[in-house]
Amino acid sequence: MKKFMTAGGMKRRVLIVDDEMINRELLGAMLSQSYEISFAADGQEAMDALMQPDTDYSLILLDLMMPVMNGFEVIERCRADEALRQIPIIVMTSEKSAEVRSIRMGAADFITKPYDMPEVILARCERIIELSEGESIIRSTERDKVSGLYTRGYFFAYLKQMLPRLDTQADAIVMNIDRFHLINELFGREEGDRVLSYCGELISEMLSSTRGIACRSESDTFFIFCERQEDYEHTAEQMQEKLAEFARSRSLRLRAGVYSCEMGSDEPEAWFSRAKSACDRIRGQYGSLTTRYNNELYERTVFHERLIGDIQDAIDGRQFVVYYQPKYRIQGDRPVLSSAEALIRWIHPELGFISPGEFIPLFEQNGLIRRVDHYVWREAAAQIGRWRDRFGRIIPVSVNVSRVDIFDPELENKLCAILDEFKLSPDDMMLEITESAYADNGDRLIEVVNSLRNRGFKIEMDDFGSGYSSLNMLTEIPIDVLKLDMKFIRRMLIDDKSLRLVELVMDIAGYLEVPVVAEGVEEEKQLNTLRNMGCDLVQGYYFSPPLPAQRFEELIKKECEC
Ligand code: C2E
Ligand code: MG
Numbered sequence: 035m036k037k038f039m040t041a042g043g044m045k046r047r048v049l050i051v052d053d054e055m056i057n058r059e060l061l062g063a064m065l066s067q068s069y070e071i072s073f074a075a076d077g078q079e080a081m082d083a084l085m086q087p088d089t090d091y092s093l094i095l096l097d098l099m100m101p102v103m104n105g106f107e108v109i110e111r112c113r114a115d116e117a118l119r120q121i122p123i124i125v126m127t128s129e130k131s132a133e134v135r136s137i138r139m140g141a142a143d144f145i146t147k148p149y150d151m152p153e154v155i156l157a158r159c160e161r162i163i164e165l166s167e168g169e170s171i172i173r174s175t176e177r178d179k180v181s182g183l184y185t186r187g188y189f190f191a192y193l194k195q196m197l198p199r200l201d202t203q204a205d206a207i208v209m210n211i212d213r214f215h216l217i218n219e220l221f222g223r224e225e226g227d228r229v230l231s232y233c234g235e236l237i238s239e240m241l242s243s244t245r246g247i248a249c250r251s252e253s254d255t256f257f258i259f260c261e262r263q264e265d266y267e268h269t270a271e272q273m274q275e276k277l278a279e280f281a282r283s284r285s286l287r288l289r290a291g292v293y294s295c296e297m298g299s300d301e302p303e304a305w306f307s308r309a310k311s312a313c314d315r316i317r318g319q320y321g322s323l324t325t326r327y328n329n330e331l332y333e334r335t336v337f338h339e340r341l342i343g344d345i346q347d348a349i350d351g352r353q354f355v356v357y358y359q360p361k362y363r364i365q366g367d368r369p370v371l372s373s374a375e376a377l378i379r380w381i382h383p384e385l386g387f388i389s390p391g392e393f394i395p396l397f398e399q400n401g402l403i404r405r406v407d408h409y410v411w412r413e414a415a416a417q418i419g420r421w422r423d424r425f426g427r428i429i430p431v432s433v434n435v436s437r438v439d440i441f442d443p444e445l446e447n448k449l450c451a452i453l454d455e456f457k458l459s460p461d462d463m464m465l466e467i468t469e470s471a472y473a474d475n476g477d478r479l480i481e482v483v484n485s486l487r488n489r490g491f492k493i494e495m496d497d498f499g500s501g502y503s504s505l506n507m508l509t510e511i512p513i514d515v516l517k518l519d520m521k522f523i524r525r526m527l528i529d530d531k532s533l534r535l536v537e538l539v540m541d542i543a544g545y546l547e548v549p550v551v552a553e554g555v556e557e558e559k560q561l562n563t564l565r566n567m568g569c570d571l572v573q574g575y576y577f578s579p580p581l582p583a584q585r586f587e588e589l590i591k592k593e594c595e596c
């Protein structure tokens with residue numbers, strides 16, 4: 035059966051065009067086991083079927099003598115159309131002269147009436163499809179090998195071609211699988227490909243009831259263009275259910291962003307980029323699997339574009355200001371200021387205060403974060419130097435190293451150059467790397483961390499427990515400090531499970547001889563609980579919010595008086 039299938043595991047579609055019902059039925063019966071069959075009773079009906087947005091025929095079986103529009107005209111029209119030209123045509127006739135004429139016009143083969151040998155007819159269809167698929171360069175790049183859907187290039191070419199003929203409202207959908215990388219990491223690439231191929235099948239299945247086309251845009255991102263539907267939530271839930279079962283992984287999660295296309299407004303690529311921002315908005319969230327792009331998102335996109343455009347001015351004009359949040363050692367008789375974390379703020383001349391939660395993820399998406407981080411590292415290093423000179427002691431400052439910096443081959447050299455510039459040692463400026471960077475590329479992270487530690491840098495694992503990494507990671511990455519994610523601290527006194535998890539992390543950290551920093555401590559009760567568990571360091575509003583350098587100095591002075 036496999037040879038009759040498309041790469042996506044779907045049956046190929048064949049259009050049978052004949053005005054005589056008996057002929058249609060005869061041919062249909064011969065081919066329907068192997069192909070998905072559609073029928074048309076004359077040339078006009080055939081053209082209508084071929085012009086549907088979901089036309090994906092592999093072959094046309096065409097009678098020549100028909101009312102309304104005859105077979106010759108169908109051949110002529112198909113040849114004149116860029117997309118339809120790719121579909122091979124077999125003409126069905128009882129006249130020799132008609133055979134010759136149709137082949138001259140571009141038909142691929144002919145079958146003579148009356149039809150007597152089903153095996154011969156099936157073999158001819160098969161051969162012609164094979165030939166046409168093997169022959170055409172367009173067809174060779176038409177399908178994405180992994181998912182069986184169109185390739186991105188073909189998808190947009192095809193979409194643009196069918197837009198002028200589109201007679202319904204349509205949606206652009208971007209679909210993505212959260213945590214897909216886990217499949218590759220846990221079960222290998224082959225299994226990853228199998229899951230992607232299954233996604234292709236699910237999407238093709240969806241398109242069998244809605245007119246539309248789809249492609250795999252990149253890794254686990256799919257684009258779908260289809261007739262508008264009120265709501266996709268139910269469809270997405272069903273797909274999600276099947277996918278989780280197929281992949282035997284409950285942690286996989288489908289999400290889709292939908293954009294209602296406005297014909298003639300923008301290029302189709304812009305529709306999909308809006309659908310993608312809608313899709314990104316629900317990344318990692320529980321609740322709805324789908325969301326539609328709306329005005330609020332539009333304004334967000336415009337806002338984000340503005341931030342991206344303003345970044346260089348912000349660096350040059352020193353609009354980025356580094357705040358410092360103290361970390362206190364809590365195991366002695368009284369809490370002692372031990373170090374600080376450098377946290378960036380953007381004081382924009384027109385937009386005012388912008389929190390890092392707003393622009394850091396944005397700049398991580400486009401790599402601009404590297405410039406921002408470099409700026410923060412230099413500012414922090416300069417500050418450590420100034421405090422050393424003023425107070426005669428080093429207040430170590432941790433800086434955040436984005437997941438994107440991990441891929442910078444110059445990372446280590448840049449950091450070392452900054453230390454040299456301000457005459458600091460690697461002990462003075464610690465590096466916070468978020469746990470979720472491990473999920474991006476564990477091997478690379480281990481390599482970078484090892485190399486940085488060899489140069490003497492101290493590595494703090496930030497947001498520990500927030501991501502999807504396993505405890506196993508702790509044995510693979512040598513770290514110097516573990517920063518427990520704020521969420522646990524917040525829930526610790528409310529639910530017992532979180533409390534026990536915090537205890538467990540303390541135990542493991544103790545076993546590995548790695549000190550723990552608890553982030554986001556706001557209340558005395560939390561502080562006491564943590565102290566009793568043996569937690570070493572605490573950072574949070576209980577002691578102080580992040581402060582501008584000048585105000586942080588007051589804390590240092592207070593400490594010096596003690
Ligand atoms: P993070 O590195 O985990 O930083 C801790 C965040 O928790 C900070 O948020 C801090 O203000 C906040 N926080 C501290 N104590 C408390 C508390 O008691 N309660 C509550 N509710 N929050 C507390 P902030 O400054 O908004 O930064 C958010 C995130 O942005 C940071 O999380 C970090 O991932 C990122 N970030 C900040 N500055 C930089 C930077 O210079 N470079 C990079 N790459 N990322 C940065
Ligand atoms: Mg941090």
Ligand code: MG
Pocket residue numbers: 496497517553
């Ligand atoms: Mg953190």
